[in-house]
Amino acid sequence: MSGLLLVDDRPNSFTRYALRHRPEELVLLRFEEARDDLPAGYLRDTAQLPAFWVRSDVPLTEEARRYRDWIAQQPERPVHFCNPSEPRQHIAQRFAGLVGLPHLTTEQVRWVRDKAAMKDKFRALGLRTAAYQRVSAAEDVTGFAAEHGWPVVLKPVDSFACLDTYLLRGPADLRQVDLAARRFMVEEHLGGTEWEACALIHRGEVLDVWPSAMPCRPLDIVEGAMNANISVGSGPGPRCDVAGLVRRVVTGMDIDHGYLHMEFFETGDAVHMGEAGVRLAGCEITANHGHAYGFDVFGATLDVYTGRRPRLDYGVRRCVGDLLLPLPDSGRVLAVTSPEELLRLPGVIEAVVRMAPGDLVTARRASHNASGFVHVEGATAAEVEKRMANVLEHFRIDIAAAPVPSTASP
Numbered sequence: 001m002s003g004l005l006l007v008d009d010r011p012n013s014f015t016r017y018a019l020r021h022r023p024e025e026l027v028l029l030r031f032e033e034a035r036d037d038l039p040a041g042y043l044r045d046t047a048q049l050p051a052f053w054v055r056s057d058v059p060l061t062e063e064a065r066r067y068r069d070w071i072a073q074q075p076e077r078p079v080h081f082c083n084p085s086e087p088r089q090h091i092a093q094r095f096a097g098l099v100g101l102p103h104l105t106t107e108q109v110r111w112v113r114d115k116a117a118m119k120d121k122f123r124a125l126g127l128r129t130a131a132y133q134r135v136s137a138a139e140d141v142t143g144f145a146a147e148h149g150w151p152v153v154l155k156p157v158d159s160f161a162c163l164d165t166y167l168l169r170g171p172a173d174l175r176q177v178d179l180a181a182r183r184f185m186v187e188e189h190l191g192g193t194e195w196e197a198c199a200l201i202h203r204g205e206v207l208d209v210w211p212s213a214m215p216c217r218p219l220d221i222v223e224g225a226m227n228a229n230i231s232v233g234s235g236p237g238p239r240c241d242v243a244g245l246v247r248r249v250v251t252g253m254d255i256d257h258g259y260l261h262m263e264f265f266e267t268g269d270a271v272h273m274g275e276a277g278v279r280l281a282g283c284e285i286t287a288n289h290g291h292a293y294g295f296d297v298f299g300a301t302l303d304v305y306t307g308r309r310p311r312l313d314y315g316v317r318r319c320v321g322d323l324l325l326p327l328p329d330s331g332r333v334l335a336v337t338s339p340e341e342l343l344r345l346p347g348v349i350e351a352v353v354r355m356a357p358g359d360l361v362t363a364r365r366a367s368h369n370a371s372g373f374v375h376v377e378g379a380t381a382a383e384v385e386k387r388m389a390n391v392l393e394h395f396r397i398d399i400a401a402a403p404v405p406s407t408a409s410p
Contacts, residue, residue: 002306003078009034009085017298032056064098082305084280086160115157116185122273125252132187148188156182162367167219192267199246199260202304209243210289213381218367229285230321233292235380240271284322291320320377323388324370333359334398347387350375
Protein backbone atom coordinates (compact mmCIF):
# COMPACT_ATOMS: atom_id res chain seq x y z
CA MET A 1 0.00 0.00 0.00
CA SER A 2 1.21 3.52 -0.75
CA GLY A 3 -1.51 5.78 0.69
CA LEU A 4 -0.14 9.05 2.08
CA LEU A 5 -1.52 11.31 4.80
CA LEU A 6 -0.28 14.73 3.63
CA VAL A 7 -0.34 17.83 5.83
CA ASP A 8 -2.03 20.61 3.88
CA ASP A 9 -1.88 23.90 5.78
CA ARG A 10 -1.23 26.23 2.80
CA PRO A 11 -1.08 25.86 -0.98
CA ASN A 12 2.46 25.31 -2.26
CA SER A 13 4.19 23.84 -5.29
CA PHE A 14 4.75 20.44 -3.69
CA THR A 15 1.16 19.87 -2.56
CA ARG A 16 -0.15 21.14 -5.90
CA TYR A 17 2.13 18.61 -7.66
CA ALA A 18 0.88 15.79 -5.44
CA LEU A 19 -2.74 16.78 -6.08
CA ARG A 20 -2.15 16.69 -9.86
CA HIS A 21 -0.02 13.55 -10.13
CA ARG A 22 -0.89 11.26 -7.20
CA PRO A 23 -4.43 12.20 -6.08
CA GLU A 24 -5.46 8.56 -5.73
CA GLU A 25 -2.84 8.08 -2.99
CA LEU A 26 -3.69 11.15 -0.92
CA VAL A 27 -5.63 11.90 2.22
CA LEU A 28 -5.23 15.51 3.38
CA LEU A 29 -4.61 16.49 7.01
CA ARG A 30 -5.72 20.04 7.75
CA PHE A 31 -5.77 22.15 10.89
CA GLU A 32 -8.68 24.35 11.84
CA GLU A 33 -6.32 27.01 13.18
CA ALA A 34 -4.80 27.38 9.67
CA ARG A 35 -8.10 27.57 7.77
CA ASP A 36 -7.53 31.22 6.77
CA ASP A 37 -4.33 30.19 4.93
CA LEU A 38 -6.33 27.94 2.58
CA PRO A 39 -8.12 30.16 0.02
CA ALA A 40 -11.72 29.35 -0.88
CA GLY A 41 -10.74 28.60 -4.49
CA TYR A 42 -8.12 26.11 -3.36
CA LEU A 43 -10.62 24.37 -1.08
CA ARG A 44 -13.06 24.08 -3.98
CA ASP A 45 -10.34 22.67 -6.26
CA THR A 46 -9.48 19.98 -3.70
CA ALA A 47 -13.02 19.18 -2.54
CA GLN A 48 -12.94 15.77 -4.26
CA LEU A 49 -10.14 14.54 -1.97
CA PRO A 50 -10.73 13.14 1.52
CA ALA A 51 -9.61 15.69 4.09
CA PHE A 52 -9.57 15.40 7.88
CA TRP A 53 -9.73 18.65 9.84
CA VAL A 54 -8.03 18.70 13.25
CA ARG A 55 -10.03 20.90 15.59
CA SER A 56 -8.09 23.40 17.67
CA ASP A 57 -10.23 23.25 20.83
CA VAL A 58 -10.15 19.45 21.28
CA PRO A 59 -7.32 17.33 22.78
CA LEU A 60 -5.16 15.80 20.07
CA THR A 61 -5.66 12.31 21.48
CA GLU A 62 -9.41 12.68 20.97
CA GLU A 63 -8.86 13.96 17.41
CA ALA A 64 -6.67 10.94 16.72
CA ARG A 65 -9.48 8.62 17.85
CA ARG A 66 -11.94 10.52 15.66
CA TYR A 67 -9.53 10.21 12.69
CA ARG A 68 -9.25 6.45 13.14
CA ASP A 69 -13.03 6.11 13.05
CA TRP A 70 -13.25 8.44 10.04
CA ILE A 71 -10.46 6.84 7.99
CA ALA A 72 -11.98 3.39 8.45
CA GLN A 73 -14.84 4.60 6.23
CA GLN A 74 -12.56 5.98 3.48
CA PRO A 75 -11.49 4.09 0.33
CA GLU A 76 -7.81 5.03 0.89
CA ARG A 77 -6.22 4.27 4.28
CA PRO A 78 -2.77 5.89 4.49
CA VAL A 79 0.21 3.91 5.73
CA HIS A 80 2.67 6.76 5.09
CA PHE A 81 2.92 10.35 6.35
CA CYS A 82 4.41 13.58 5.01
CA ASN A 83 4.53 16.97 6.68
CA PRO A 84 5.99 19.69 4.43
CA SER A 85 5.09 22.41 6.96
CA GLU A 86 7.74 23.88 9.26
CA PRO A 87 5.41 25.53 11.82
CA ARG A 88 3.20 22.40 12.14
CA GLN A 89 6.03 19.98 12.97
CA HIS A 90 5.15 19.49 16.64
CA ILE A 91 1.44 18.88 16.26
CA ALA A 92 1.64 17.08 12.89
CA GLN A 93 4.33 14.58 13.91
CA ARG A 94 2.60 13.91 17.23
CA PHE A 95 -0.70 13.31 15.41
CA ALA A 96 0.98 10.87 13.01
CA GLY A 97 2.36 8.95 15.98
CA LEU A 98 -1.05 8.80 17.67
CA VAL A 99 -2.63 7.26 14.55
CA GLY A 100 0.18 4.75 13.97
CA LEU A 101 1.97 6.33 10.99
CA PRO A 102 5.75 6.85 10.50
CA HIS A 103 6.78 10.07 12.20
CA LEU A 104 9.60 12.02 13.81
CA THR A 105 9.99 11.36 17.52
CA THR A 106 9.51 14.13 20.08
CA GLU A 107 13.30 14.37 20.41
CA GLN A 108 13.81 14.58 16.64
CA VAL A 109 11.18 17.31 16.34
CA ARG A 110 13.00 19.24 19.06
CA TRP A 111 16.30 18.92 17.15
CA VAL A 112 14.78 20.31 13.96
CA ARG A 113 12.48 22.97 15.48
CA ASP A 114 14.08 24.31 18.66
CA LYS A 115 17.05 26.23 17.26
CA ALA A 116 19.00 26.16 20.52
CA ALA A 117 18.46 22.40 20.97
CA MET A 118 19.43 22.03 17.30
CA LYS A 119 22.77 23.72 17.91
CA ASP A 120 23.29 21.60 21.03
CA LYS A 121 22.84 18.53 18.83
CA PHE A 122 25.18 19.83 16.11
CA ARG A 123 27.90 20.32 18.72
CA ALA A 124 27.27 16.86 20.14
CA LEU A 125 27.91 15.55 16.62
CA GLY A 126 31.26 17.36 16.51
CA LEU A 127 30.08 20.18 14.23
CA ARG A 128 30.91 23.85 14.68
CA THR A 129 28.18 26.43 15.24
CA ALA A 130 28.07 30.12 16.03
CA ALA A 131 28.18 30.91 19.74
CA TYR A 132 24.62 31.05 21.12
CA GLN A 133 22.57 31.42 24.30
CA ARG A 134 18.92 31.31 25.30
CA VAL A 135 17.79 34.73 26.55
CA SER A 136 14.78 36.16 28.35
CA ALA A 137 15.85 39.72 29.24
CA ALA A 138 17.73 42.61 27.63
CA GLU A 139 20.68 42.18 29.97
CA ASP A 140 21.09 38.60 28.72
CA VAL A 141 21.53 39.94 25.19
CA THR A 142 23.89 42.77 26.12
CA GLY A 143 25.93 40.39 28.28
CA PHE A 144 26.28 37.97 25.36
CA ALA A 145 27.29 40.83 23.05
CA ALA A 146 29.88 42.05 25.56
CA GLU A 147 31.56 38.66 25.24
CA HIS A 148 31.09 38.00 21.51
CA GLY A 149 30.70 41.49 20.03
CA TRP A 150 27.99 43.34 18.13
CA PRO A 151 26.12 42.74 15.88
CA VAL A 152 24.25 39.71 17.18
CA VAL A 153 21.30 37.77 15.80
CA LEU A 154 18.18 37.55 17.98
CA LYS A 155 15.54 34.97 17.05
CA PRO A 156 12.73 32.93 18.58
CA VAL A 157 13.88 29.34 19.09
CA ASP A 158 10.88 28.12 17.08
CA SER A 159 10.68 30.78 14.37
CA PHE A 160 10.75 30.27 10.60
CA ALA A 161 10.97 32.60 7.57
CA CYS A 162 12.81 35.16 9.77
CA LEU A 163 9.60 36.01 11.65
CA ASP A 164 10.55 38.07 14.73
CA THR A 165 14.25 37.60 13.86
CA TYR A 166 16.57 40.61 14.02
CA LEU A 167 20.15 41.64 13.45
CA LEU A 168 20.93 43.84 16.47
CA ARG A 169 23.78 46.30 16.01
CA GLY A 170 23.67 47.71 19.52
CA PRO A 171 21.64 47.89 22.76
CA ALA A 172 19.25 50.49 21.29
CA ASP A 173 17.97 47.93 18.76
CA LEU A 174 16.47 45.90 21.60
CA ARG A 175 13.65 48.43 21.85
CA GLN A 176 11.96 46.85 18.81
CA VAL A 177 11.67 43.42 20.48
CA ASP A 178 9.30 42.14 23.17
CA LEU A 179 11.43 39.45 24.79
CA ALA A 180 8.49 38.27 26.87
CA ALA A 181 6.38 37.46 23.81
CA ARG A 182 8.28 34.33 22.73
CA ARG A 183 11.18 32.08 23.73
CA PHE A 184 14.27 33.78 22.30
CA MET A 185 17.91 32.96 21.73
CA VAL A 186 20.84 35.11 20.67
CA GLU A 187 23.75 34.01 18.52
CA GLU A 188 27.00 35.31 17.16
CA HIS A 189 26.81 36.94 13.73
CA LEU A 190 29.04 35.01 11.35
CA GLY A 191 30.84 36.39 8.32
CA GLY A 192 31.83 34.36 5.28
CA THR A 193 29.42 32.79 2.79
CA GLU A 194 26.06 31.29 3.72
CA TRP A 195 24.99 28.22 1.72
CA GLU A 196 22.00 25.89 1.66
CA ALA A 197 21.83 22.18 0.93
CA CYS A 198 18.90 19.84 0.30
CA ALA A 199 18.92 16.03 0.33
CA LEU A 200 16.63 13.05 -0.11
CA ILE A 201 16.86 10.20 2.40
CA HIS A 202 15.60 6.63 1.89
CA ARG A 203 15.93 4.02 4.65
CA GLY A 204 18.65 6.06 6.33
CA GLU A 205 20.70 6.51 3.13
CA VAL A 206 21.39 9.96 1.72
CA LEU A 207 20.54 9.47 -1.97
CA ASP A 208 21.97 12.79 -3.17
CA VAL A 209 22.69 16.34 -2.03
CA TRP A 210 21.99 19.57 -3.92
CA PRO A 211 23.67 22.80 -2.74
CA SER A 212 22.21 26.28 -3.24
CA ALA A 213 23.81 29.71 -3.30
CA MET A 214 22.13 32.66 -1.57
CA PRO A 215 22.75 36.04 -3.23
CA CYS A 216 21.60 37.77 -0.05
CA ARG A 217 21.20 36.55 3.52
CA PRO A 218 17.69 36.13 4.94
CA LEU A 219 18.09 38.97 7.43
CA ASP A 220 19.01 41.29 4.55
CA ILE A 221 16.08 39.97 2.52
CA VAL A 222 13.50 41.05 5.11
CA GLU A 223 15.00 44.54 4.90
CA GLY A 224 14.48 44.64 1.12
CA ALA A 225 17.46 42.82 -0.42
CA MET A 226 17.13 40.40 -3.36
CA ASN A 227 15.11 37.37 -2.24
CA ALA A 228 16.57 34.43 -4.12
CA ASN A 229 18.11 30.96 -3.92
CA ILE A 230 20.16 29.37 -6.71
CA SER A 231 20.60 25.61 -7.12
CA VAL A 232 24.21 25.07 -8.19
CA GLY A 233 23.95 22.28 -10.77
CA SER A 234 27.01 23.59 -12.61
CA GLY A 235 29.84 26.00 -11.90
CA PRO A 236 31.56 26.65 -8.56
CA GLY A 237 29.76 25.67 -5.36
CA PRO A 238 30.75 25.19 -1.69
CA ARG A 239 34.36 24.21 -1.03
CA CYS A 240 33.51 21.82 1.81
CA ASP A 241 32.29 18.21 1.63
CA VAL A 242 28.57 19.04 1.63
CA ALA A 243 27.46 15.41 1.23
CA GLY A 244 29.61 14.37 4.18
CA LEU A 245 28.13 17.17 6.29
CA VAL A 246 24.59 16.08 5.42
CA ARG A 247 25.34 12.41 6.16
CA ARG A 248 26.68 13.33 9.60
CA VAL A 249 23.46 15.20 10.42
CA VAL A 250 21.18 12.46 9.03
CA THR A 251 23.04 9.69 10.87
CA GLY A 252 23.38 11.70 14.08
CA MET A 253 19.68 12.54 14.17
CA ASP A 254 18.72 9.01 13.05
CA ILE A 255 16.59 10.25 10.14
CA ASP A 256 15.07 7.27 8.33
CA HIS A 257 13.53 8.96 5.28
CA GLY A 258 12.37 12.26 3.88
CA TYR A 259 13.60 15.60 2.58
CA LEU A 260 16.26 17.48 4.54
CA HIS A 261 17.01 21.17 4.12
CA MET A 262 19.89 22.85 5.94
CA GLU A 263 22.00 25.99 6.00
CA PHE A 264 25.68 26.39 6.79
CA PHE A 265 28.46 28.99 6.65
CA GLU A 266 31.91 28.79 5.10
CA THR A 267 34.19 31.22 6.91
CA GLY A 268 37.76 30.84 5.69
CA ASP A 269 38.62 27.16 6.11
CA ALA A 270 35.94 26.62 8.78
CA VAL A 271 32.39 25.36 8.34
CA HIS A 272 29.70 26.37 10.83
CA MET A 273 26.28 24.71 10.87
CA GLY A 274 23.33 27.08 10.83
CA GLU A 275 20.01 25.24 10.85
CA ALA A 276 18.42 22.02 9.58
CA GLY A 277 14.84 20.99 8.92
CA VAL A 278 13.33 17.64 7.98
CA ARG A 279 10.74 18.95 5.53
CA LEU A 280 10.77 20.50 2.09
CA ALA A 281 12.71 23.70 1.63
CA GLY A 282 10.84 26.99 1.69
CA CYS A 283 10.01 29.29 -1.23
CA GLU A 284 10.70 27.46 -4.54
CA ILE A 285 14.09 25.97 -3.60
CA THR A 286 12.96 22.38 -4.17
CA ALA A 287 11.69 23.24 -7.66
CA ASN A 288 15.06 24.88 -8.40
CA HIS A 289 16.79 21.52 -8.00
CA GLY A 290 14.43 19.85 -10.47
CA HIS A 291 15.15 22.54 -13.06
CA ALA A 292 18.90 22.58 -12.39
CA TYR A 293 19.42 18.80 -12.64
CA GLY A 294 16.67 18.03 -15.14
CA PHE A 295 14.57 15.57 -13.12
CA ASP A 296 11.23 15.22 -11.35
CA VAL A 297 12.23 16.38 -7.87
CA PHE A 298 8.68 16.49 -6.47
CA GLY A 299 7.98 12.97 -7.74
CA ALA A 300 11.21 11.74 -6.15
CA THR A 301 10.23 13.41 -2.88
CA LEU A 302 6.82 11.74 -2.91
CA ASP A 303 8.60 8.43 -3.53
CA VAL A 304 10.73 8.62 -0.39
CA TYR A 305 7.68 9.56 1.68
CA THR A 306 5.74 6.56 0.33
CA GLY A 307 8.51 4.02 0.92
CA ARG A 308 9.84 3.90 -2.65
CA ARG A 309 13.44 4.40 -3.72
CA PRO A 310 13.37 7.04 -6.49
CA ARG A 311 15.46 6.86 -9.61
CA LEU A 312 17.45 10.08 -9.80
CA ASP A 313 17.90 10.20 -13.57
CA TYR A 314 19.38 13.61 -14.23
CA GLY A 315 19.23 15.45 -17.56
CA VAL A 316 20.72 18.90 -18.07
CA ARG A 317 23.16 20.39 -15.57
CA ARG A 318 22.86 24.13 -15.02
CA CYS A 319 22.17 26.68 -12.33
CA VAL A 320 18.54 27.64 -11.70
CA GLY A 321 17.23 29.95 -9.02
CA ASP A 322 13.92 31.18 -7.70
CA LEU A 323 13.60 34.95 -7.38
CA LEU A 324 10.70 36.04 -5.20
CA LEU A 325 9.04 39.12 -6.67
CA PRO A 326 8.66 42.07 -4.31
CA LEU A 327 5.54 42.87 -2.31
CA PRO A 328 6.59 46.20 -0.80
CA ASP A 329 3.33 47.44 0.72
CA SER A 330 -0.13 46.45 1.90
CA GLY A 331 -3.24 47.74 0.14
CA ARG A 332 -5.01 47.42 -3.21
CA VAL A 333 -3.04 46.40 -6.31
CA LEU A 334 -3.33 48.97 -9.08
CA ALA A 335 -0.98 47.41 -11.65
CA VAL A 336 1.50 44.53 -11.81
CA THR A 337 3.87 43.15 -14.44
CA SER A 338 2.39 40.10 -16.17
CA PRO A 339 3.99 36.63 -16.32
CA GLU A 340 4.12 36.95 -20.11
CA GLU A 341 6.30 40.05 -19.86
CA LEU A 342 8.63 38.34 -17.37
CA LEU A 343 9.02 35.25 -19.57
CA ARG A 344 10.46 37.45 -22.33
CA LEU A 345 13.42 38.43 -20.14
CA PRO A 346 16.79 36.61 -20.53
CA GLY A 347 17.01 33.37 -18.54
CA VAL A 348 13.43 33.35 -17.21
CA ILE A 349 11.97 29.85 -17.67
CA GLU A 350 8.90 30.11 -15.43
CA ALA A 351 6.93 33.03 -14.01
CA VAL A 352 4.08 33.11 -11.49
CA VAL A 353 2.36 36.33 -10.40
CA ARG A 354 -0.10 35.61 -7.60
CA MET A 355 -2.07 38.84 -7.69
CA ALA A 356 -3.96 41.02 -10.12
CA PRO A 357 -5.21 44.62 -10.22
CA GLY A 358 -7.96 45.07 -7.67
CA ASP A 359 -6.65 42.50 -5.19
CA LEU A 360 -6.15 43.40 -1.53
CA VAL A 361 -2.73 42.26 -0.32
CA THR A 362 -0.80 42.23 2.94
CA ALA A 363 2.96 42.69 3.09
CA ARG A 364 4.79 41.06 6.00
CA ARG A 365 8.30 41.19 7.43
CA ALA A 366 9.11 37.60 6.46
CA SER A 367 11.54 35.94 4.08
CA HIS A 368 8.66 34.44 2.06
CA ASN A 369 6.87 37.78 1.56
CA ALA A 370 6.31 38.02 -2.20
CA SER A 371 3.90 38.87 -5.00
CA GLY A 372 5.04 35.87 -7.04
CA PHE A 373 8.23 34.28 -8.32
CA VAL A 374 10.29 33.52 -11.39
CA HIS A 375 12.73 30.69 -12.10
CA VAL A 376 15.89 31.92 -13.82
CA GLU A 377 18.56 29.73 -15.44
CA GLY A 378 22.24 30.28 -16.27
CA ALA A 379 25.59 28.54 -16.59
CA THR A 380 26.79 29.77 -13.19
CA ALA A 381 25.21 31.19 -10.04
CA ALA A 382 26.78 34.55 -10.90
CA GLU A 383 25.05 34.61 -14.29
CA VAL A 384 21.71 33.69 -12.70
CA GLU A 385 22.09 36.45 -10.12
CA LYS A 386 22.83 39.02 -12.84
CA ARG A 387 19.72 37.94 -14.75
CA MET A 388 17.66 38.15 -11.56
CA ALA A 389 18.79 41.75 -11.07
CA ASN A 390 17.53 42.46 -14.59
CA VAL A 391 14.13 40.96 -13.69
CA LEU A 392 13.88 43.23 -10.66
CA GLU A 393 14.66 46.24 -12.85
CA HIS A 394 11.74 45.36 -15.13
CA PHE A 395 9.19 44.15 -12.53
CA ARG A 396 6.64 46.67 -11.32
CA ILE A 397 3.82 46.46 -8.80
CA ASP A 398 1.80 49.54 -7.83
CA ILE A 399 -0.17 49.38 -4.59
CA ALA A 400 -2.52 52.01 -3.15
CA ALA A 401 -3.02 52.23 0.57
CA ALA A 402 -6.37 50.72 1.59
CA PRO A 403 -7.92 49.16 4.69
CA VAL A 404 -6.91 45.49 4.59
CA PRO A 405 -9.00 42.83 6.37
CA SER A 406 -7.06 40.71 8.85
CA THR A 407 -7.65 37.64 6.69
CA ALA A 408 -6.21 39.17 3.49
CA SER A 409 -3.08 37.47 2.21
CA PRO A 410 -1.09 37.25 -1.01
